[in-house]
Amino acid sequence: MALKSANTEIFHSLMELEDGNFDTFCFQLRDSSVEPRIRAGEVEKKNRLEITKLLVSRCTEAGALRRTINTLRDIGCNNEALELESRNASRLDVSSQVQMNGTLNKEAPSGRESEPPAKPLKQANGATQAKPSQTVVKQSPKPETAWSGELLLFGKHAGKSFEWLLQNHENYAVYVVATHLKERDEGNMSQNKLMKNKDALAEYVRHFSHVMEEVHFYREGLAPIGFGTYTNVTRQDLYNSTDERKKSYVNWLRSLEGSGKGDQMEAVLKYISHRDKKGATVIERVLPAPSPDLDPS
Template sequence: MVSTTIKSALVRALSDLPKDDFLAFCHALRDRRAPPRVPYSRVEDRSAPQIAEQLVSTFTERTAREVTLELLRQIHCNEAAEAMDSTTKACVDKGNPDFRRTSTGKLETKPSLEARRHVAGGGPPRARSPEEAGEGGAAASGWLELSGRSIQFGKYTGQSLKWLLENDVGYVAYLLAEPPGPREQKKDSLIQYAKAYPEVWDEVRIQRGNSRPSKSAVGGGALVGFGVHALATLRGLYGSKDPQKRSYVEFLRKKSSSCDPGSKMDDAVGYILQCDRNKAKRTTRQTTSFSPRAVRERQPGGEGVQSSRRRPPRAPWTK
């Protein structure tokens, strides 16, 4: 099957327009204010293939697609715009989700209006079979293919992984943070896809922390359990003066946002970061204890100065 290119889709879309609509499109292109502008001489009395060629040479294929969709909607040829958008989406889609953001620029974790409508509306879309969705089948042939796999369980059954990250990151974090269970194997594709986006994985870690005891609860006597220092205890690794072990501790500090929640590495990172926080607190207390005020209060006369302050006289009628 011959794949559709943006240029061929432009030619087809413009050729399918009625004559009046095609003329309206050419006028809208000529009158478009945003740069780069297309001169009137390159639009007048041109055919659909020539206009498509002009669009691509002026804007590049990707931008030509956006400009064409914009102008088609501007002249109220919405059906033609939707058809072209659907035909060419795969040409520009690399499989990465378009994340929603809050007003402060942070990742929006609440469900979108589309997600809420999906849950409140009728039944979910047709769920693809495991073979079609890629669950349990051959490895993904590409990121775009992975992003299009559908989730096979939960309230968004049948929706693509990309759609899921675009519309309800909070639910994704909840699914990946829950303890292992019967549907764990069905999460393989979702885990692979979500781990590519650090912000999403941070939300998973937050959810994991809210749903199980804090990582700081891992005792220092526990074994590292992985890597070259697997047989060392966490306490021994953290407190070691050995340059190799100290280097390894520094390496683990940098893995805070990328290791799997609940893994041995996650426990080790949590222990190291908790030890760092405790050390910082001790340093702060020591600094405070050696402040000029604290030193004066510990001096022999300091206590006496406070105790020698005169108390207000008692009233004559009190004993």
């Protein structure tokens, strides 16, 4: 899909802000010491379209995107900042690479002699140590520890490590991974920063069998019943329903456990049995619909 213009992306993000947040955004723009400076008179009583045009005219397209993302973060609108950054990752990466190349060219002008190779270091006993440039082979860490220090980039726990999330809010990890894997299975192959972060979390969780079991059953809950009166209702919604007819239907299904009524019904019965054993604290009870920014904790 072709990238939208920077103007459109910024305008779209500003339109998603509540009026109070938009006012704070404008105040932060004029109060910031970031160059190019924006004066109070340039943002006072301006609407979202006018602010968009101001940013692009003063900062260039890539600069305006970065300025908008940073300002959103400054005022606490982290989700809006992340979404804007994710949608424009390729554009921002190109801009950053151009700046980096320019800096490197300045720091290392052509014709300058390179640094001489480091001499081998000697230990106290006279033995020679490996040169700093030589590859040192280290023992590979356990697969799960390779991801444990990764940080979440979304939701109320953004900035926390994967390890911390699993230790303190396992249900939330189950929810995120289950809905993310479902989205991947349905064909969303996006490689933006947010999706890559969820891929990494899913890879980390795979190393914990008891958590993956919960992921499996959460995904089972998102599937429709597939038969009978409530054929199009998901297993999760049927189990969680307070409607007396649906509760009665679930009780009737419980009575069929082990009756060998077919694979689809057995899968539903297995899901109900699992939920019964887990009790009413299962994450599904407090999540009306999947969304990456909801925090069930």
